[in-house]
Amino acid sequence: MRKITVITGASSGLGAEFARQLFELYENTLKPAPREIWLIARSAENLNQTAEKIQSSCKNPPTENSVQIKTFALNLAGTAGAGDFAALLQNEQKNGNFQIECLINNAGFGTYGPFDETPAEKEMLMIDLNCTALTGICGHALKYLTSGSKIINVSSLAAFMPLGNFAVYAATKAYVLSFSVALAAELRPKGIFVSALCPGSVSTNFANVASNGKRKEVLHGKDPVKVVRHCLKKAFKGKKIILTFAKWKFLAFASRFAGKYAIASLTYRFAKRPH
Secondary structure, X not given: OEEEEEEEOOXXXXXXXXXXXXXXXXXXXXXXXXXXXXXXEOOHHHHHHHHHHHHHOOOOOOOOOOOEEEEEEOOOOHHXXXXXXXXXXXXXXXXXXXXXXXXXXXXXXXXXOOHHHOOHHHHHHHHHHHHHHHHHHHHHHHHHOOOOOEEXXXXXXXXXXXXXXXXXXXXXXXXXXXXXXXXXXXXXXXXXXXXXXXXXXXXXXXXXXXXXXXOOOOOOOEXXXXXXXXXXXXXXXXXXXXXXXXXXXXXHHHOOOOOHHHHHHHHHHHOOOOO
């Protein structure tokens, strides 16, 4: 039985780092087994570059039990994207039965700026990818999960509070957090663990996309290597909400005591974002 790890949004950033660290873990630490890592994103070229970089870093000679990396160029947004993911699972089953031992929903993006200054179409696409696709992917993957399988849904520190100039993104990540915790409760009797990773600023291409190129790098971004390493350690122990650094934990905790409207108003007035 093949063991599969599925990573969406895997061509760069946290997704690529999850792939790199899990490849290393499977190759060097866990017991040999037919394992595959599926990298899914829109760009076939970027996915192939990521896969080649990961495989070239392996110091061990390939064997029949070496981890295979497969790439699938898919636009996962919305109901249609989740349907394409379901079709992928069905098609791959023709190559032999498999179990998904780890599903990492990392695909998503944000948009900076006040709601009335950002295109409605882009905001709706964000909801389609950050919420609809993630929900559908979890649903379609369920019948391939078994006891011991893990789901990691990438939420955000923004999930804990409504944010001015970041309204829709924060709302989508609040959905991901709420959904993930509820799903964790439902799947725990089956031995399936669900975690929500809630990172603050991480050094990825996120800001460049969110700002339409006006901010090339995330301000005060943390090292993605540390974020992913900590996430995997906690997820493998069944942690439901994962916050890496003390500052992130403090902000998430403090958000319980601050008025939601006050936070939204303050961030709108004083946390301007280029867009």
